[in-house]
Amino acid sequence: MAMPPVSPFRRIRAAVSPYRRARPDALNFEDLLRPQVEYLYRLAWRFTGSVADAEDLVQDVLIKLFPRTRELLEIERLRPWLARVLYHQFVDSVRQRARSPILELATGAESEDNPLDALPAMEDGPEEHAERSGQRERILRALDRLNPEQRAVVAMHDVEGYSLEELETMLETPLGTLKSRLHRARQRLRALLPMEPFSAGERVRE
Amino acid sequence: MECQDFALQLDDLLDGQLDVARQKSVQEHLGRCPDCRRRHEHAKAVREAVRKLSPPALHPGFMDQALARATRAAVGGPRPKWRPVLGMALAASLVLGVALGVFFSTQSAPVQTVVLTIDRPETVRLMFNSARPLKAATLSLALPENVELVGYGGRRELSWQTDLREGGNLMQLPLVVRGATKEELVASLSHDGSSKTFRLKIEVDNAGRPGM
Numbered sequence: 001m002a003m004p005p006v007s008p009f010r011r012i013r014a015a016v017s018p019y020r021r022a023r024p025d026a027l028n029f030e031d032l033l034r035p036q037v038e039y040l041y042r043l044a045w046r047f048t049g050s051v052a053d054a055e056d057l058v059q060d061v062l063i064k065l066f067p068r069t070r071e072l073l074e075i076e077r078l079r080p081w082l083a084r085v086l087y088h089q090f091v092d093s094v095r096q097r098a099r100s101p102i103l104e105l106a107t108g109a110e111s112e113d114n115p116l117d118a119l120p121a122m123e124d125g126p127e128e129h130a131e132r133s134g135q136r137e138r139i140l141r142a143l144d145r146l147n148p149e150q151r152a153v154v155a156m157h158d159v160e161g162y163s164l165e166e167l168e169t170m171l172e173t174p175l176g177t178l179k180s181r182l183h184r185a186r187q188r189l190r191a192l193l194p195m196e197p198f199s200a201g202e203r204v205r206e
Numbered sequence: 207m208e209c210q211d212f213a214l215q216l217d218d219l220l221d222g223q224l225d226v227a228r229q230k231s232v233q234e235h236l237g238r239c240p241d242c243r244r245r246h247e248h249a250k251a252v253r254e255a256v257r258k259l260s261p262p263a264l265h266p267g268f269m270d271q272a273l274a275r276a277t278r279a280a281v282g283g284p285r286p287k288w289r290p291v292l293g294m295a296l297a298a299s300l301v302l303g304v305a306l307g308v309f310f311s312t313q314s315a316p317v318q319t320v321v322l323t324i325d326r327p328e329t330v331r332l333m334f335n336s337a338r339p340l341k342a343a344t345l346s347l348a349l350p351e352n353v354e355l356v357g358y359g360g361r362r363e364l365s366w367q368t369d370l371r372e373g374g375n376l377m378q379l380p381l382v383v384r385g386a387t388k389e390e391l392v393a394s395l396s397h398d399g400s401s402k403t404f405r406l407k408i409e410v411d412n413a414g415r416p417g418m
Contacts, residue, residue, distance in 0.1 A: 026277040033276075037269045045261035052376065054261065055268055062276035096329060139255055159257050164221075183217050186249065193252050 025069040032072050033062060036082055043083060046155035047090045047148070049140045061089050080162070084170045087152050094148045142192035150185035153178055158186075207235040212242045220249055319407040322383040327356050332377045332404070334395060340370040343397040345377070350389030353408055356380035370397075386410055 040061065044054035065072060065085065075081050143151055156162045156170075157178075164182070168175045207215075212235050218224050219232055236243050322328050346365040349355060357380070358364060381391075391406040 029277060030273055033273060034269065037272060038264055041264050041268070042261050046259075051262050051265070055265070055272070056378075059272050059275060062272055066276045135255070136259065139259055143256070154256060158253050159259075179217065186217065186220075186253070189252050189256065190248055193255070 025066070028073060029066050029069045032069070032078065033065070036079060037062075039079060040082060040086055043086055043155060043160065044090070046159055047086070047152055049144055057086065057090055057093060060093070061086050064089070080166070080170050083156065083160075083162075087156070087171060090152065091148050138193065142189050145192060146185050146188060150181050150188070153181045154185045154189070157182060207231050209235075209239060209242055212236075212239070213245070216246065216249055219246065220253060318405075319409055321409045321411045322353075322381060323411045324383055324385065327380050327382040330379045330381050330406070332379065332393060332406075334370065334375045334377065336370045336375060340397045342367050343370050343395055344368075346394045346396070347379075348392040348394075349381075350387045350391055350408060352383055352385040352387045353391065354382050354384060356382055381408075383408060383410055 037058065040058045041054055044057040045051065048054050048057060061082070065082075072078065143154070146154065152171075153167065156167055157164060162170065164175055164178045167173065167178055171178075212232065215224065215228060215232050218228070224232060236246060320330055322330075344365055344367050347355070347363070349362045349364075351362075355361070355364065387408055387410065391408060392403060393406070394401055394403045396402075
């Protein structure tokens with residue numbers, strides 16, 4: 001593995017003002033993270049495809065980071081550093097989730113009056129069905145078929161615009177591995193998303 | 207250049223990473239190969255479609271709530287997560303359960319079972335479905351002997367008041383088992399005089415999971 005370029009997370013201890021050092025961590029944490037929460041949510045949503053999962057992911061990252069507020073104060077380029085933390089949290093959470101089943105607790109109706117007796121909301125109503133049939137839903141489903149690492153490289157490179165060389169440093173992953181993930185992810189997306197909805201041509205076999 | 211060679215250059219072409227010589231060669235091939243032109247157009251269109259996919263707006267209260275929770279969690283430990291699950295999130299979760307062969311349905315099994323390893327925290331995910339939104343429903347948990355909710359060590363009975371949205375509401379309970387247990391975890395959800403009780407049997411995997 002080639003040596004990564006100079007870290008984008010270079011520390012600038014001298015730039016941390018005495019005023020900030022003296023403030024309570026909670027205030028510094030809010031100042032640092034509030035401008036980043038929306039970005040983290042957006043990236044988390046691109047990783048997960050779900051608002052609920054994205055919010056969980058961001059919440060978990062914030063909880064993990066608060067005890068490291070002093071360290072955060074010294075990070076020059078906070079956004080890519082946060083993206084890296086989010087990425088690792090995402091991959092870890094997918095692995096953890098794979099080990100923990102969902103227990104469906106809605107039961108058959110015992111009383112028509114009791115809303116808690118509702119049948120599981122597993123079947124689409126007409127509105128949901130129409131939404132699912134849309135292009136947005138098709139793309140989300142296709143992204144959902146990628147593995148977490150492939151999905152993350154698509155989100156960070158193709159959407160957020162990080163170069164593969166930047167990602168090599170950020171994610172501490174060899175460039176060749178990233179290229180391979182990106183290649184397979186794009187190939188799979190093309191296979192899952194026929195040409196017709198995207199441009200006026202006929203489908204090309206991969 | 208042949209079509210196979212073009213396919214190998216496609217990623218670099220999309221990323222603008224071709225050097226002058228390869229760029230020239232690729233453009234010459236595209237000029238005479240309609241199949242590869244379509245392949246290129248398709249690749250650009252798919253990438254553009256993924257780029258244009260935008261997340262739903264951030265929930266208005268989320269930012270304040272998330273920052274406040276992060277700073278409080280350092281003092282009080284993590285709270286169980288409780289949130290509604292809609293649309294794709296629910297579908298994806300269910301697909302995952304089915305794929306693992308561990309999806310449980312209460313239609314035929316009133317008491318469900320989960321297997322935990324001693325001293326290894328695991329998130330148990332409970333899904334509650336509601337026919338309509340419920341304001342201020344109360345969820346009570348009774349934990350069996352030797353089972354702890356992470357952050358609430360030593361407490362066997364806990365309850366929260368929460369709003370439920372229509373449809374799936376997912377609760378994530380970080381549990382850790384400290385030893386053998388024979389009792390069941392009991393979760394009761396009550397609202398406006400009516401209530402439902404769910405039971406969860408917890409088995410202890412002494413051997414741990416292979417390959418972990």
